[in-house]
Amino acid sequence: MQKSNSKIESDLGTRGATGIKTHSLTKEFEVDEGTEVVFEDVNINIEPGSFVSLVGRSGSGKSTLLNILSGILEPTSGRIEYDVDDPEIGHVFQSPRLLPWDTCLENIEYVHEDNSNYSDDIAKKHLDMVGLSDHYDKYPSGLSGGQKQRVGIARAFSIDPEVLLMDEPFSNLDEITAEELRKELAELWENFNKTIVFVTHNITEAIQLSDRILMIGEGEIYADIEVPIDRPRRVEDNEFIEFQTKAIKQFRSVDE
Amino acid sequence: MAINSSDRLSKVYNKYSSVLNTPLLKELKKRPRICEFIFIFSVWTVLAYIFDGSALPYPHEVLYGTWQVLTEGNVWTHISYTFTSTFIAFFITMAIGIVMGISMATNEYGTKLFLPYVVIGLSVPAIAWAAIATLIYGIGIVVPILSAILVMYPIVALIIWKGVEDIDANRIQMSDSFDISRRRMVRRIILPEIAPTLFASSRYGLAVGWKIVTIAEIFAGSRGIGYMIILTFDQFQWSRTWAWAVIFIGIVLFIEYAIFQPLEKRAYKYKEAEMYTAMG
16 A cells, blocks of 8 residues: 555545444344343443454454444444434445456445545545555456455545444455555554544454454453554564553453 | 387377378367367268158258248248247246246245245146147147246246345445445346346246247147248158258357357456466
8 A cells, every 4th residue: 555645635535533422332132042132231432533443252242333333233222423413434344345347446436326526536546545556447356355455445445434444354364464454554544534443353453553442242341441552563562562461361351 | 018009109190190280170179169060060961871861851951941941931920920939938937037036035925935836837847838828728829928938937936046045245235334225236236246147047048938939839839930840840841840940040049149148248257357366
């Protein structure tokens, strides 16, 4: 990805960010044996423009919470409050969910149904932003896993969202590509004023990227920790390792 | 011993390599369709020789017969009659098959409602439908159309059912999360996704449709290619019987190469994209 300059910023991200508050959010699913509570009475307050990670084990309900924030799922009770009315929400999924019969440009154009200002130039600028300037007319089958995820990120940024919801976007990639994309995402977040909620089960990834880590498990947010490390963060730094050790201990505390 | 046979083989190859590598044979290697025609005509000639040219006339006789049939005034009447029956049956079947297939794929009620019809439809032999339709409606255009619909709909419904079931729910969810309208989703996701299913069911529908319509025309026709096949057969004009079969095959091949394949090529353009060949 190319580091965004002010010209690109002014063209691509004008909407800013929104804060998110949840009030007594509860989600239950009906199962054969009765009712299964995914989480109960979740109250979180996410500052506008912050990078927050939701960390939890498989089945802890982190993706369910993300899907409720996005509106894909309805909560059983409770409500969500955004600072702005009807905020624009961008999504990046674990698998990029591109349309294989459309080119990279067309994949971005697809999510601009109601945008009268949309032009191919906007899509091209977003693809440039994620380092895919030579791939405008390529089909996803001609891209690597990392490149496909870059198209997914460009697609989410292209709608100029106030909130970006990312559901384990790098977990299907090899570690070197994932590491590269993490750095680039951190740069994009620093250059564009967006609120990011990032779901992962990888503590190291959460520390590298976030301002704040919310640990979810046993139906509740059992830990809410600030990451006090200066950016850019390097996993090999002592400060990082020390914090990681503490965070992992806290992550495991749910089992005790 | 092995060395000897290998030597013998290489000697044989060297002896005939000049023949195998002639420009004509090299050219033929590149053109499988021409080879196919040569093969068919060779087998045909041999079979005609075996049957003494009576039940199976020689290719040139059939081609002459085809030319005669094509230059006669009534050929298009029969072709258009068979075509009309087949296409009416095809479109009605596709409509029934799409409705049944989508209903069965998307809700349990639909599966319970339509599955018995599919099972019954599949288990009754095609010839039985043609006979039953003839008993009920006598001679006329209804028989070939009805027979073809009854034979085709269960398979078309079955193919579409399985095709729609395989639609990737993740892409629908992605579209929902970006607030994409149903109309755009159908055009940009559902249709391309079920395109292979639609092609498969249309191909199958037409292929079976032709056969059933022709069989029904043989049973209860007063016009059409099937009727002409049985008429010329009864009059012992076997080269003409074969000529009508050749015309029929020509039309089916024309539809395959002039309609289905270009459409398919257009729909699957994205599959031709070069696969990424990353190291490791």
